Amino acid sequence: MQIALKWMPFSMLNIAINSHQNWPRVSPRIIELMRRGAEIGLELATSPLFLDALEGVNFKGNSTDDLHDDPVIQAKHRRAIRASVLHWLNAIIEAPDQAVAPYSVDEAVDSTADMYQSQAAQMLQKNSHSIQNIAWQYWMKIVFQLTKEPLELQQLLELSSISIRSFSEDSLQLGMERLEQIEASRKRSGIEEQIDLVTRIIDGQDIDITRTSHSLNYSIKQPHHSAIVWSEEIDTEISALETVAAVFQKACQQTESLKIIVSPSVIWVWASAEFSVNERLLETVLKQHENVRISFGSGSSGLDGFRRAHLDAQAAQRVLGRLKSNIQLVSYERVRLMAFLSKDAKSIQHYSEHVLGELAQAPATVRQSLHAFLECGCNATEAAKKLHTHRNTLLRRLAKAEEMLPRPLAENRIQVAVALEALYWIL
Known part of the structure; x- marks a missing residue:
């Protein structure tokens, strides 16, 4: 019993x-x-x-x-x-x-x-x-x-x-x-109508850009930065979140932005991505609001960019949630690798194309040469031996790969290595 x-x-x-x-x-x-x-x-x-x-x-x-x-x-x-x-x-x-x-x-x-x-x-x-x-x-x-x-x-x-x-x-x-x-x-x-409109964009629905821009008083046609400002503490005032949201607008060097108070503990923000986000400015104000946190991402122009920027900010926020991290400020670029590691093959492809740029579509021999070079600790001689290739041939391929990368290899070795490893298994 x-x-x-x-x-x-x-x-x-x-x-x-x-x-x-x-x-x-x-x-x-x-x-x-x-x-x-x-x-x-x-x-x-x-x-x-x-x-x-x-x-x-x-x-x-x-x-x-x-x-x-x-x-x-x-x-x-x-x-x-x-x-x-x-x-x-x-x-x-x-x-x-x-x-x-x-x-x-x-x-x-x-x-x-x-x-x-x-x-x-x-x-x-x-x-x-x-x-x-x-x-x-x-x-x-x-x-x-x-x-x-x-x-x-x-x-x-x-x-x-x-x-x-x-x-x-x-x-x-x-x-x-x-x-x-x-x-x-x-x-x-009237909050429900505004949230519903933004949610439809995020869900990928095809809506009229001009009418939506007018309803939100925000241009959808421009490239976008998007942020999620939040607090997990019950006693945090909404005014603190609004302060950080306003500073995000300044950090984007913009005089206007779209701010939506989703709840007393969450604000969504969009601003033009004409300039890079000034993270130092955000770090300064966050020191004054220890219970407030912010994640952000960036996207291209139009509905897709509006949506992509928010989803990237959301992905960065959820990485912190999964890791139980106490970090206050995070961009999707900083945690792109961590976000990608828990996703499916389509996401791996998206990550690799972002990190590798044109190299993602380059001939396999070029990608394999750089992959082997990184695996061998950036030792060209050892990599050539591993590929059974003449060293000069390898160096020419490495130079071509370097030209295709969006960022210099010396500044981004770890992410390039992971992206190449991913493509090795899915292509």
Whole structure:
């Protein structure tokens, strides 16, 4: 009996779990076991392994670049998960045989609405169920530490399942009500229309450039820098993010930019890429705002450049999320290699073409010569031996390869070597 119940998914337990049904009457012994289990759970709830398990099933999108890599979502839902679990456990300690009042963390619901938009309700429900099932697995481990008596286990599991399910369903309902409030507020303020328009561009939809530029009061036809300004700390004021967003505009040497406040903790920015981004200026202001972070990327002109610049900024942000990095300022160029290493063959091709320029389409013998030269520690004699080629022939090919590279080899050896290695396997 113990083994069968221990690993049974919460959703498949054949126990009455209607949150509106009468609660079972249990003995003082079962009430005390519930209270004791909640006390054990309080210690477990502060464990990084427990929170990692909950986060591991939480907020994964359908794309290969999952939204759970976003450091803002990570921080908000880490806080929300901890708060919800502690709320339930503390309520059980106080009144083990009573329904736990629903609990919803607004900032977690808000970020779901910001990132998933039209699918927010479905994602909120999906993730609520996922967290519930993981929490139930941990609770069962606690239950089987408390008693081995079959009848006590049956009653304890019945009370636990009703309590957890009713708390989860009622809390989810609070979240759904919050989503409705957010949608109504956006319609009144006009923010929803602006975010929707930008999202359509990012999603690759073909829209009218002139009309869009007019609606956003920003020229889509120009080349673009794009930044994501964010904070993972709950007490960071939106004014701090707006300050950094304004400095990004100055760092691009522009008097105008497009700024969209996606949420109280995230701002998207676009500015003309006529000039390079002055990172030193950004570093100076970030020292005054330790909780604010910024990632940026650059793109060509038009809709594709607008989209590419934002996606590169987003990719850089998510690299920091995956690596749990505390770095405040990052450009996609700085982490392009790290972003590419976790992606598919198409992304590898894109990375290699960016780093190698014309060399990516050069004859295989030219690429292979440079590849061997780098593998041999930039020793031309050894590389010639490895390729069974005369040294002078190798030197001519190396000179040709150097001419094709967008940047001098001496300044970019590591990335060129990785790009050539990638092409070796995919071409």
